[in-house]
Amino acid sequence: MNPEANTAGEVSAVEVSHLTKVFSLGLKREYVVAVDNLSFHVKAGEVYGLIGPNGSGKSTTMKVVLGLMAPSKGSAKVFGLDSGDIRARNEIGFLPENPYFYKHLSGAETLRFYGKLCGMKGRDLERRVDELLKLVDLEGAATRRLGGYSKGMLQRIGLAQALVQNPRLVILDEPTAGVDPIGSRQIRDLIMRLRDEGYTVFLCSHLLEQVQEVCDRVGILFRGRMRREGALEELISVDSQTSITLEGASPELLGKIRELVQRDEGTSLVAEGHPRTSLEHLFVRIAERGEDPQP
Amino acid sequence: MSDEAPPPNPEPDRATPAPAPGARPVPLFSFGRVATIASGTVTQLVRMKTFYFLLAFAAVVVAAGNFNLPATPAKELSMIKKVSFGTMDIFAWLFAIVATALLIPRDQEDRTLYTILSKPVRRIEYLLGKLGGVLVVVGVSLLAMYAICAVMIGAREALFVAAEVEAMTADGRYSDAEIAEQVGLIRQQGLRAELGIAVLASFFKAAVVAAVTIFLSTFASSSLFTIIVSILVFLIGHAHSMATSFWLHETNNSVFVQMLVKLIKILIPDFQLFSFSEGIVQGEPVVYALVWQMGAVTGAYLLVFLLLSLLVFVDKEF
Amino acid sequence: MKRLFQILPRPLLALALLGGFGLLRTPVEQGLRTRLVEANLLLPPPAQGALEQMGQSALMGTLGGLRPLVATYLTLEAFGHFSTKSWDSLRQTYQIITSLEPRDETHWTSVVWHLGINATANMETSQNLPAFERERRFREYAFQAIELAERGIAQIPDSVAIRIQLAEVYREKLKDDCAVARVYGELMDLPGAPGYSRRFHGYFLARCPGHEEEAYAHLMGLYREGEHQHLPTLIKEIKNLEEALAIPKEFRIPNPDPDLMRTAPGEAPASAPSQLQTLPGGIVVP
Numbered sequence: 039m040n041p042e043a044n045t046a047g048e049v050s051a052v053e054v055s056h057l058t059k060v061f062s063l064g065l066k067r068e069y070v071v072a073v074d075n076l077s078f079h080v081k082a083g084e085v086y087g088l089i090g091p092n093g094s095g096k097s098t099t100m101k102v103v104l105g106l107m108a109p110s111k112g113s114a115k116v117f118g119l120d121s122g123d124i125r126a127r128n129e130i131g132f133l134p135e136n137p138y139f140y141k142h143l144s145g146a147e148t149l150r151f152y153g154k155l156c157g158m159k160g161r162d163l164e165r166r167v168d169e170l171l172k173l174v175d176l177e178g179a180a181t182r183r184l185g186g187y188s189k190g191m192l193q194r195i196g197l198a199q200a201l202v203q204n205p206r207l208v209i210l211d212e213p214t215a216g217v218d219p220i221g222s223r224q225i226r227d228l229i230m231r232l233r234d235e236g237y238t239v240f241l242c243s244h245l246l247e248q249v250q251e252v253c254d255r256v257g258i259l260f261r262g263r264m265r266r267e268g269a270l271e272e273l274i275s276v277d278s279q280t281s282i283t284l285e286g287a288s289p290e291l292l293g294k295i296r297e298l299v300q301r302d303e304g305t306s307l308v309a310e311g312h313p314r315t316s317l318e319h320l321f322v323r324i325a326e327r328g329e330d331p332q333p
Numbered sequence: 334m335s336d337e338a339p340p341p342n343p344e345p346d347r348a349t350p351a352p353a354p355g356a357r358p359v360p361l362f363s364f365g366r367v368a369t370i371a372s373g374t375v376t377q378l379v380r381m382k383t384f385y386f387l388l389a390f391a392a393v394v395v396a397a398g399n400f401n402l403p404a405t406p407a408k409e410l411s412m413i414k415k416v417s418f419g420t421m422d423i424f425a426w427l428f429a430i431v432a433t434a435l436l437i438p439r440d441q442e443d444r445t446l447y448t449i450l451s452k453p454v455r456r457i458e459y460l461l462g463k464l465g466g467v468l469v470v471v472g473v474s475l476l477a478m479y480a481i482c483a484v485m486i487g488a489r490e491a492l493f494v495a496a497e498v499e500a501m502t503a504d505g506r507y508s509d510a511e512i513a514e515q516v517g518l519i520r521q522q523g524l525r526a527e528l529g530i531a532v533l534a535s536f537f538k539a540a541v542v543a544a545v546t547i548f549l550s551t552f553a554s555s556s557l558f559t560i561i562v563s564i565l566v567f568l569i570g571h572a573h574s575m576a577t578s579f580w581l582h583e584t585n586n587s588v589f590v591q592m593l594v595k596l597i598k599i600l601i602p603d604f605q606l607f608s609f610s611e612g613i614v615q616g617e618p619v620v621y622a623l624v625w626q627m628g629a630v631t632g633a634y635l636l637v638f639l640l641l642s643l644l645v646f647v648d649k650e651f
Numbered sequence: 652m653k654r655l656f657q658i659l660p661r662p663l664l665a666l667a668l669l670g671g672f673g674l675l676r677t678p679v680e681q682g683l684r685t686r687l688v689e690a691n692l693l694l695p696p697p698a699q700g701a702l703e704q705m706g707q708s709a710l711m712g713t714l715g716g717l718r719p720l721v722a723t724y725l726t727l728e729a730f731g732h733f734s735t736k737s738w739d740s741l742r743q744t745y746q747i748i749t750s751l752e753p754r755d756e757t758h759w760t761s762v763v764w765h766l767g768i769n770a771t772a773n774m775e776t777s778q779n780l781p782a783f784e785r786e787r788r789f790r791e792y793a794f795q796a797i798e799l800a801e802r803g804i805a806q807i808p809d810s811v812a813i814r815i816q817l818a819e820v821y822r823e824k825l826k827d828d829c830a831v832a833r834v835y836g837e838l839m840d841l842p843g844a845p846g847y848s849r850r851f852h853g854y855f856l857a858r859c860p861g862h863e864e865e866a867y868a869h870l871m872g873l874y875r876e877g878e879h880q881h882l883p884t885l886i887k888e889i890k891n892l893e894e895a896l897a898i899p900k901e902f903r904i905p906n907p908d909p910d911l912m913r914t915a916p917g918e919a920p921a922s923a924p925s926q927l928q929t930l931p932g933g934i935v936v937p
Contacts, residue, residue: 132451623686
């Protein structure tokens with residue numbers, strides 16, 4: 039069987055198998071194993087999140103997939119192409135962590151620059167630049183130089199840059215690091231849209247909440263090894279427990295429910311209370327909608 | 334989740350066409366990509382306001398144009414030429430080193446390099462584009478500096494010739510032939526077409542320096558390191574012929590010293606060879622065959638140092 | 652091979668290739684250097700003695716390829732020495748300048764002019780020194796000027812300007828007509844020599860004892876070139892020589908003595924003796 043293909047016979051967007059990356063420290067014979075025999079795959083069309091603390095090997099894995107680093111052992115493939123193959127690069131759009139583009143270029147010029155690098159030109163390129171500026175909501179800042187962009191805007195122009203050649207796979211490294219909650223939400227929404235439009239998204243993050251919100255599947259990396267991997271629901275749901283959220287329930291109804299639970303053998307009420315929104319949600323609600331946070 | 338914030342763009346279906354089915358081919362080498370990186374580099378250097386150094390150059394030339402020494406017009410013109418072309422030469426190579434050293438390590442520090450290399454760009458195309466961009470800017474700066482010099486020298490020359498002709502005709506003692514002879518002496522040191530070849534010589538030198546700097550910057554992790562080492566290499570590269578006559582032709586030097594000098598001669602380019610603009614500026618006749626041969630040597634240096642840079646850069650990990 | 656390529660650290664491999672390129676290019680560059688130096692486009696390395704005198708700034712200039720700039724800077728410095736009449740410092744500075752740029756004629760002419768004309772004039776008028784010392788230094792500066800001029804001529808063998816400056820020192824300061832005549836004799840056939848240099852050679856040769864016949868032959872040669880050479884001084888010098896050499900009347904030029912009757916050269920009767928090649932006394936007129 040073709041190792042790059044998953045069970046459905048479809049080629050994986052990313053196929054990492056037995057990847058090991060070792061760095062030597064200076065001239066001394068000392069080594070650091072950054073990634074240790076790592077295997078996983080990202081299916082075409084899904085949002086895959088690689089999570090783990092700083093230094094767990096996420097960025098190294100990503101750089102190997104991008105062809106910026108060569109594996110010490112094992113392999114990384116992108117749509118069946120070796121990650122070192124330049125054709126693989128056409129299929130990838132990459133947004134690095136805290137990207138610094140040329141500050142002297144405007145948003146539109148940045149997109150044009152990267153588009154030309156991908157062999158685009160003329161009216162096709164101009165049309166694509168306009169589309170992307172619209173997509174990331176930076177039409178108003180198209181002619182402003184990146185030196186004057188906020189972090190969130192940089193992240194969005196970075197995402198547009200990643201999409202310029204219309205790649206099949208988008209790789210995002212800590213896409214919301216250092217971005218304020220509103221900017222962070224905009225980026226999250228963009229990722230959701232990318233998935234809806236059929237892109238495969240592979241992202242790395244140490245912000246668990248973010249991963250939880252957007253990813254179909256996640257892998258948890260720790261000290262260079264995959265500790266857990268699977269569909270998000272499988273990983274975070276507690277199978278033996280169920281929660282019901284009600285709105286406008288009267289004390290009488292709640293009393294009845296409690297009664298029912300008590301009557302059932304083998305069922306016990308673990309917790310009861312008002313659900314809490316996350317601080318991020320709260321902040322966004324106040325800032326964006328002027329909504330009164332009090333219920 | 335998107336119930337709380339509206340998507341930034343309400344027309345999702347327009348933004349992205351359906352993903353392509355198979356791997357798109359990438360040409361082995363694309364001049365278009367090289368040109369894109371080169372023009373990006375030119376834009377970068379221009380917008381970094383590097384051309385302001387031309388103002389400093391103009392100041393030097395104006396100062397040189399007003400020495401007002403008790404010297405003959407020919408001598409004064411010769412001094413103006415030497416100062417302006419000497420300064421031009423320094424500005425060209427120094428600019429080539431600093432600009433080149435700023436570009437690649439900076440792209441790396443800023444992680445811009447990641448985004449460029451994660452596009453279908455070959456590393457040789459990146460290196461060529463960067464070098465090409467620097468050379469375009471150096472070339473344009475040299476032409477601009479040449480224009481500044483030409484205005485100054487041309488103006489002084491016209492002034493000197495007019496004054497000399499006036500002095501000689503007022504006396505009435507000199508024949509037209511003698512006046513023409515005297516004017517010829519001044520014109521000899523004035524604005525001549527051969528000076529363009531001196532500019533070309535400075536360009537050759539700056540091009541080789543830039544190629545060496547690119548090579549060094551593929552090792553280096555910082556701009557400062559690259560600049561310092563490049564300048565050092567440049568200075569040592571001027572001492573080849575002196576070192577040869579000092580250490581290699583003397584019998585009392587140890588074998589170790591002789592080996593060291595030979596090693597340095599082999600590893601470091603002979604930059605002094607590229608100083609042939611000095612002779613041209615002094616008014617010596619240009620031997621064009623030699624100029625073209627120096628052009629070929631320059632080409633060889635560029636080629637070799639690009640290959641060397643590629644060798645280090647091709648699978649450098651970031 | 653591929654394995655080796657992978658094992659060897661890339662910087663080491665690059666260094667090895669750099670060495671190989673170095674070995675290949677060295678002979679080519681050596682040849683080019685020789686031809687560039689021959690064409691005077693490139694300066695040879697300064698002589699060892701010069702380097703020792705040079706001092707740090709000049710040495711740096713040589714190393715950094717800034718020779719013309721350092722030389723110009725030192726020229727300004729030398730001008731400072733000229734304004735303070737520090738002639739010895741001026742000579743030392745010019746020694747460095749000329750070793751930095753031995754092919755620049757203007758450095759040689761400047762230093763010969765400074766020492767041979769300005770420094771000697773200063774000694775003639777200086778009130779601070781006793782007469783004997785002034786005379787001694789006068790001769791010293793004049794001879795230093797001559798020596799520097801000769802070194803310059805050795806560097807630039809067909810330099811007209813250095814020779815003219817040298818002739819000035821002989822003429823104006825040392826009053827050595829024979830030397831002036833010799834110098835003009837050297838320079839008159841060089842490319843770019845001024846038109847008057849052949850006449851000057853004759854004039855000063857005429858005043859050099861024992862060379863009257865040679866001078867007469869030379870000046871007659873010029874006279875025969877046509878009316879454009881019939882300048883009053885030339886006529887006068889020939890007249891003087893005709894007297895001194897007792898040239899028979901029929902062989903003398905028909906022009907009137909310009910001191911007795913000022914006539915424009917064009918108006919002079921042009922029936923000069925033309926066939927004669929050998930004059931009495933064995934004087935050969937070219």
